[in-house]
Amino acid sequence: MPWTPDDAERHTHKATTKQLQALWAKVANDCLERTGDEGRAVREANAVVARNSDAD
Template sequence: MPWTAKDAERHTHKANSETLRALWVKVANETLERTGDEGRAIREANAVVARQSDETK
């Protein structure tokens, strides 16, 4: 089942804007489709959002 923006809010506090939540969803769903590993998908999405969040500061 694909993740939604609500899931992003549950998995990382850094997804604090609509843009970052959409990015998290995109990365998580693409990684899940590619690898089939939910844990890896969440970790990768969190890492991408964290990097993006740090770059905007």
């Protein structure tokens, strides 16, 4: 089942805006589709959101 932006808050505290939450869901779903590994998908999404939240 794909993740939604609302799921981001459960996995990372850095997804503080709707844009970051949408980004988290997109990265997680793309990675899950590519690799089939849920843990990796969450880690990659968390890393992308962390990089983007630090840039703000």
